[in-house]
Amino acid sequence: MDQLIQHLSLGFETAFTLQNLMYAFIGCLLGTMIGVLPGIGPTATIAMLLPATYALPPVAALIALAGIYYGSQYGGSTTAILVNLPGEAASVVTTLDGHQMAKQGRGGPALAAAGLGSFFAGCVGTLILAAFAPPLTELAFKFGPAEYFSLMVLGLIGAVVLASGSLLKAICMIFLGLLIGLIGTDVNSGVARYAFDVPELTDGVSFIAVAMGIFGYGEIIANLAKPEQERDVSVAKVSHLWPTGEDFRRMFPAVLRGTALGSTLGILPGGGSLLSSFASYTLEKKMPLRAGEPALGTGNIRGVAGPESANNAGAQTSFIPMLTLGIPGNPVMALMVGAMTIHNIQPGPQVMSSNPELFWGLIASMWIGNAMLIILNLPLIGVWIKLLSIPYRWLFPSIVLFCAIGVYSTNNNTFDIWMVGLFGIIGYVFHKLECEPAPLLLGLILGPMMEENLRRALLLSRGNWGELVTRPISAGLLVAAAMLLVVVLSPAVRSKREEAFVDED
Amino acid sequence: MKIKRQKDFYSGLLFAIAGAAFAIGATTYNVGTAARMGPGYFPLLLGSMLGVLGLVVAANSLRAHAEPNTVGAIAWKPLLLVIGANLTFGVLLGGISWLHLPALGLVVAIYALVVIAAMAGSQFSLKSALVLATVLAIGSYITFIIGLSLQFQVWPTFITG
Numbered sequence: 001m002d003q004l005i006q007h008l009s010l011g012f013e014t015a016f017t018l019q020n021l022m023y024a025f026i027g028c029l030l031g032t033m034i035g036v037l038p039g040i041g042p043t044a045t046i047a048m049l050l051p052a053t054y055a056l057p058p059v060a061a062l063i064a065l066a067g068i069y070y071g072s073q074y075g076g077s078t079t080a081i082l083v084n085l086p087g088e089a090a091s092v093v094t095t096l097d098g099h100q101m102a103k104q105g106r107g108g109p110a111l112a113a114a115g116l117g118s119f120f121a122g123c124v125g126t127l128i129l130a131a132f133a134p135p136l137t138e139l140a141f142k143f144g145p146a147e148y149f150s151l152m153v154l155g156l157i158g159a160v161v162l163a164s165g166s167l168l169k170a171i172c173m174i175f176l177g178l179l180i181g182l183i184g185t186d187v188n189s190g191v192a193r194y195a196f197d198v199p200e201l202t203d204g205v206s207f208i209a210v211a212m213g214i215f216g217y218g219e220i221i222a223n224l225a226k227p228e229q230e231r232d233v234s235v236a237k238v239s240h241l242w243p244t245g246e247d248f249r250r251m252f253p254a255v256l257r258g259t260a261l262g263s264t265l266g267i268l269p270g271g272g273s274l275l276s277s278f279a280s281y282t283l284e285k286k287m288p289l290r291a292g293e294p295a296l297g298t299g300n301i302r303g304v305a306g307p308e309s310a311n312n313a314g315a316q317t318s319f320i321p322m323l324t325l326g327i328p329g330n331p332v333m334a335l336m337v338g339a340m341t342i343h344n345i346q347p348g349p350q351v352m353s354s355n356p357e358l359f360w361g362l363i364a365s366m367w368i369g370n371a372m373l374i375i376l377n378l379p380l381i382g383v384w385i386k387l388l389s390i391p392y393r394w395l396f397p398s399i400v401l402f403c404a405i406g407v408y409s410t411n412n413n414t415f416d417i418w419m420v421g422l423f424g425i426i427g428y429v430f431h432k433l434e435c436e437p438a439p440l441l442l443g444l445i446l447g448p449m450m451e452e453n454l455r456r457a458l459l460l461s462r463g464n465w466g467e468l469v470t471r472p473i474s475a476g477l478l479v480a481a482a483m484l485l486v487v488v489l490s491p492a493v494r495s496k497r498e499e500a501f502v503d504e505d
Numbered sequence: 506m507k508i509k510r511q512k513d514f515y516s517g518l519l520f521a522i523a524g525a526a527f528a529i530g531a532t533t534y535n536v537g538t539a540a541r542m543g544p545g546y547f548p549l550l551l552g553s554m555l556g557v558l559g560l561v562v563a564a565n566s567l568r569a570h571a572e573p574n575t576v577g578a579i580a581w582k583p584l585l586l587v588i589g590a591n592l593t594f595g596v597l598l599g600g601i602s603w604l605h606l607p608a609l610g611l612v613v614a615i616y617a618l619v620v621i622a623a624m625a626g627s628q629f630s631l632k633s634a635l636v637l638a639t640v641l642a643i644g645s646y647i648t649f650i651i652g653l654s655l656q657f658q659v660w661p662t663f664i665t666g
Contacts, residue, residue, distance in 0.1 A: 055654070166513065168562050172520040175555035179527045179548060186544040191534055193544055194527070221587050224625050225580030393629075394637055397622040400587055401615060401641055404594045409655045417595030421588045428584055432576055433516040451547040463540030 007360050008130055014361030015368055020063050023056065024365050027064035028372045031071020036078050036384045037395055043331045043438070044219065045072035047211035048399070050339055051406040058343035059358045063365040065339055069332055070122070070369045073315060074377055077114045077308055078384050082107055082238070090274045090311050093281040097296060097303025104299050108241035111381060113251050113301050114308040115374055121259040121309035122370030125316025128263050129323075130363050133352065136324040140349035143325075145456035146468050150477035152450050155327050157481040158268060159442050161488045170439050173430075177440035180205055181447020188455065200415040207338050207444050208410055209419035211331075212403040214437045217420065218427020220396045238385065241378060243301065250293065251305035254284055258306040262313030267320050268329070276314030277307035316366060323359065324349055327446070331438045334445040509573045510566035517563030524555030586625035594618040598658070609661040611650075615642045 014020065034045045049068050053061040073090070080091040081098035094114065101110040143151070160170040183194045184204030195201040243251065261283060262276035284306040285296045296303045318329045319336075326348035328334040340347045345355060352359045377384070407416045430437050461467030469475045508514045527548050537543030597617055600608035619638035623629055649655045 052648075166562070168558065168565070169513070169516055169520075172516075172555060172558050172562060175551055175558065176520065176523055179523070179551050179555065182548050182551075186534075188542075189535065189544045191544040193534060193548065194530055217587055217591065221580060221583045221625075224583035224587070393623065393626040394633075396587075396626070397590075397619045397634070397637060398641055400590055400622045401594075401618050401645070404591050404618060405611075405645060405649060408595070408598065409649070409657075412656055414595040414599035417591060417598075421591045421595075424588050424591065425584070428580075429519075432579065433512045433519070434574075435516050451542075454547065455542045458539045458542060461540075463538055465539065 003134070004131055007134070007356075008364060010356060011130075011360030011362075011364030014059060014357045015063065015364040020060055020361065020365065021368065023060045023064040024067045024369050025372055025376075027067020028071040028369055028376055031068035031073075032075040032078075032373070032377060032384065033071075033387060035072030035075025036387050037075075037390070038079050038083060038388065038392075040072075040219075040399070041076060041215070042069055042072040043211065043335065043441075044215040046332060046335045047208060047215060048402050048406055050208060050335060051409045053339065054342065054409070058340075058345055058355075059361050061339065061343060062336070062358065062362050063369075065336060066362060066366055067369045067372070069315065069336075070312070070366075070373055073312065074115070074118060074373050075384065077118075078111060078377075078381070079388060081110045081114065081304070082385065083388060090277045093277050093307045094304060094311075096281070097298070097300050100297070100299035101301065101304065102238075106299065107238045109243035109247050109301060110304050111238070112241050112243050112378065113247065113305040115377055117251065117255040117258065117305040117309035118312035119370050119374045120255055121262060121311075121313035122316055123367060124259050125263050125266070125313040126363060126367045126370070129316055129320055129366070130360075132267070132317075132320055133324050133359075133363070136320060137349045137352050140325050143349075143473070144471070145453040145460065146471050146474040147477065148325075148327075148453040149450060149457055150468060150474040150481070151325065151327060152446050152453070154477045154481040154484075155321070155329060156439070156442060156446065157484050159330065159439050161484055166434075167488060169435050173435055173437065173439040174443040177443020178447040178450065179443075180210070180440070181444040182451065187448070187452065198415075200411075200413060204448075205444070206407070206410060206416055206419060207334070207441070209407050209416050210423050210444055211335060211441060212407055213420045213423025213425075214427035214430065214440070216399060216403045217424025218431055218437070220399060221424065221428045222431045223392070224396065238381060241381070247301050250290070251301045254280075254287075254302035254306035255309045257283055257287075258309035258311075259313045262310030262315075263317045265310075266314030266317030266329075274311075274314075274330070276310040280306040280310035312370075319363075319366070322347060323351065323362075326351075326449075328442060331441045334441050337445055508566065509568070511576045512574050513566035514563050515576060517559045517561070517566060520559030520562060521556050522559070524552045524557070524559055526552070528552030528556060583625040587622055590618045590621035590625075593621055600662075607662045608658050610658045611645065612642050612659060613661060615645060 015024070030049060031045060034040055034048065035042065046065060046068055050065070053064050056064065076091045077094050080094040081102050084095050084099040098110045098114070101107060156174050160167060160174060183201060185192050185202050192202040258280040261280050265276045265279060281303060284302045289295060294300050318333055321327050321329050322333040322336060326337065326346070328337045337347050345351060345358065403420060404417055407420045408414065410416055427437060457467060469478060531545040531549035531552055534545035535543035536545040536549055594614045594617060596606060597609045597614035598611060600606045616638045619641060620631070620634045623634035623637065646659065650657060650659060
């Protein structure tokens, strides 16, 4: 306990400098601004804004990025509630009850419930993160290459389980991502693999170009291909903001349940906000209705407060595997790992001891970011509503421009612009063929790490693959991965899963 | 034979081809043994697995009781214009040395990108595209050049010399 307080105070000391507070604020502001724009989720937002943080010192850059992440999530909920347009899969469930409430003229309380619930969940999530990070880091130091390899297998399988649509195709996307991640110079032999004598390719394929191309350009092209009326945005009116006492009584238990669910599920590899919000909505649906309460799906405040809290708690705790093990559980964390690598910080258990300011500063700034969102968003809601009504014909050329400028500034090299164009085309192909792109991005980040750990594990075991299943921790992780697959493939869960994702299309 | 699930069939085919290409490429590097993995080992392993999985996806799409779906029309206009805008931006910003195309700098590139991309929308007006480009050019100049002091060439080479 003492240690926790000591750690947190170090964190707050770091985060509470004027400069870092400012970056947290700018991050939240920019994240919300871009997050409210319809059709842009946190992954695209972070990919787009990542290059803008290169020039900052590492702590400030990560603080700003974390702010962007929360901001874009919060902005996404605003859009989901007021326009019925989820920017990302995790806010799909928010649209169910949130938009119904907005239609009944209760958009204000829905927004407030989302904001207050998220803030509460964010506080709890931050505390859990601070409490669980040190013991997990201890555990991580016991991990050898075999355990890391198995953990990554589990993480990737976890991510696949969450992908909507065909499981087999999602696994293929992982393999494709891993392979694309291997393009470039092999660290061990110095051989430039699949580089075709292109000097830029020896550094590997830039994950920013891939993320921007697939999540930015691919989405834009797919959006433009839809008929006009499907894109037309009509914003529900917001009159009063504050929920009634009755609302508070209803949402409070939902917030508690959502927070508990979200903080647990967020830690799991492949978890994070998506799984959390779906699970929370399912739970709220199962809870008995009180007298006079509207059914879920028809504008019940619990359907907003629960998933929104779960989603934010999950977003917080999904930082745990990323910060302690260096393994990203979802595409947003994959981008954070990429950002850390750019600042010459190798994510993993050593970050906590070698960069304690960065580690605890980031955690403290998460709480600050959550607090700022509340302060920022409830009064500024009018501004966000204005942003929502920007016509798409102005929006998409601007997004294309920001992606192009951003990717160019990464290396000051036009080669990255060609790459983002190429992956834009690939992204559109994936969209057409209904291949979920998120597993590809995870594979891309994990490719070289997985190869290196497998190489070391097999070197130590003298080429014996059996080592992966005879070492207890490694075996446990692999069994967990296998069980996940079995569970998902079982007919009962399969139909449930399809049901859960059916609203996404 | 009629392909029931076109989306799955083509994606499976695509995965199989990509997997095979990576696997064949991997054999040109030193594969090594499990104890001493060469640069070709892991890609060969992954590529072969992807190739097989791709074939399974494609084969599954042919099953008789598969629910049919089709790929549908390709949106050539937004595809070509958005990607074209991006490529034009790169060419104008950086120039292409082997074609002796000089770099025209950020401002010209922004105008070109915005106008070309805007044409992908359903209602295009050159005037509003130019207005948007002007706003974005000023905004980008302030944020990226002044604010973040990124190293961009702003004006064409023949003006700045």
